[in-house]
Amino acid sequence: MADEQSTEIFDDLYLGLRAGGALRKQRRGEELTDEEREALGRWNRLSAWRKGVAISGFAVGTFGLGFTLGGLVFGRWRKA
Numbered sequence: 001m002a003d004e005q006s007t008e009i010f011d012d013l014y015l016g017l018r019a020g021g022a023l024r025k026q027r028r029g030e031e032l033t034d035e036e037r038e039a040l041g042r043w044n045r046l047s048a049w050r051k052g053v054a055i056s057g058f059a060v061g062t063f064g065l066g067f068t069l070g071g072l073v074f075g076r077w078r079k080a
Contacts, residue, residue: 009053009054009057012046012050012051012053012054013054013057013058015039015042015043015046015054016043016051016054016055016058017058018035018036018039018043019039019040019042019043021036022036022037022039022040023040026040
Protein backbone atom coordinates (compact mmCIF):
# COMPACT_ATOMS: atom_id res chain seq x y z
CA MET A 1 0.00 0.00 0.00
CA ALA A 2 2.80 2.45 0.85
CA ASP A 3 4.47 1.78 -2.51
CA GLU A 4 1.18 2.51 -4.26
CA GLN A 5 0.86 5.86 -2.46
CA SER A 6 4.40 6.88 -3.35
CA THR A 7 3.72 6.34 -7.04
CA GLU A 8 0.56 8.43 -6.70
CA ILE A 9 2.62 11.29 -5.28
CA PHE A 10 4.95 11.17 -8.28
CA ASP A 11 1.94 11.01 -10.62
CA ASP A 12 0.46 14.07 -8.90
CA LEU A 13 3.79 15.88 -9.15
CA TYR A 14 4.03 15.14 -12.87
CA LEU A 15 0.41 16.16 -13.36
CA GLY A 16 1.12 19.46 -11.60
CA LEU A 17 4.07 20.15 -13.87
CA ARG A 18 1.98 19.44 -16.97
CA ALA A 19 -0.91 21.56 -15.69
CA GLY A 20 1.48 24.41 -14.86
CA GLY A 21 2.82 24.38 -18.41
CA ALA A 22 -0.71 24.34 -19.79
CA LEU A 23 -1.70 27.28 -17.56
CA ARG A 24 1.27 29.27 -18.84
CA LYS A 25 0.24 28.57 -22.42
CA GLN A 26 -3.35 29.51 -21.64
CA ARG A 27 -2.30 32.83 -20.06
CA ARG A 28 -0.29 33.69 -23.18
CA GLY A 29 -3.39 33.04 -25.29
CA GLU A 30 -2.02 29.97 -27.07
CA GLU A 31 -4.27 27.10 -28.10
CA LEU A 32 -4.16 24.09 -25.75
CA THR A 33 -3.90 20.51 -26.93
CA ASP A 34 -6.37 17.88 -25.76
CA GLU A 35 -3.70 16.41 -23.47
CA GLU A 36 -3.10 19.80 -21.85
CA ARG A 37 -6.84 20.38 -21.34
CA GLU A 38 -7.07 16.94 -19.72
CA ALA A 39 -4.13 17.73 -17.41
CA LEU A 40 -5.75 21.01 -16.33
CA GLY A 41 -9.06 19.27 -15.69
CA ARG A 42 -7.45 16.51 -13.64
CA TRP A 43 -5.42 19.05 -11.64
CA ASN A 44 -8.56 21.09 -10.89
CA ARG A 45 -10.37 17.94 -9.69
CA LEU A 46 -7.48 16.96 -7.40
CA SER A 47 -8.13 17.47 -3.70
CA ALA A 48 -6.43 20.35 -1.93
CA TRP A 49 -4.25 18.16 0.29
CA ARG A 50 -2.95 16.16 -2.71
CA LYS A 51 -2.12 19.41 -4.50
CA GLY A 52 -0.33 20.55 -1.35
CA VAL A 53 1.68 17.33 -1.12
CA ALA A 54 2.67 17.55 -4.79
CA ILE A 55 3.72 21.20 -4.56
CA SER A 56 5.57 20.63 -1.27
CA GLY A 57 7.33 17.59 -2.70
CA PHE A 58 8.48 19.60 -5.68
CA ALA A 59 9.70 22.44 -3.45
CA VAL A 60 11.59 20.12 -1.08
CA GLY A 61 13.10 18.17 -3.96
CA THR A 62 14.23 21.32 -5.73
CA PHE A 63 15.71 22.74 -2.53
CA GLY A 64 17.49 19.44 -1.79
CA LEU A 65 18.94 19.24 -5.28
CA GLY A 66 20.10 22.86 -5.16
CA PHE A 67 21.57 22.40 -1.69
CA THR A 68 23.45 19.27 -2.78
CA LEU A 69 24.79 20.78 -5.99
CA GLY A 70 25.71 23.99 -4.20
CA GLY A 71 27.63 22.01 -1.60
CA LEU A 72 29.49 20.10 -4.28
CA VAL A 73 30.39 23.20 -6.28
CA PHE A 74 31.13 25.66 -3.49
CA GLY A 75 32.58 23.05 -1.15
CA ARG A 76 35.58 22.65 -3.43
CA TRP A 77 36.56 26.26 -2.97
CA ARG A 78 36.75 25.96 0.79
CA LYS A 79 39.91 24.54 2.34
CA ALA A 80 39.50 22.07 5.20
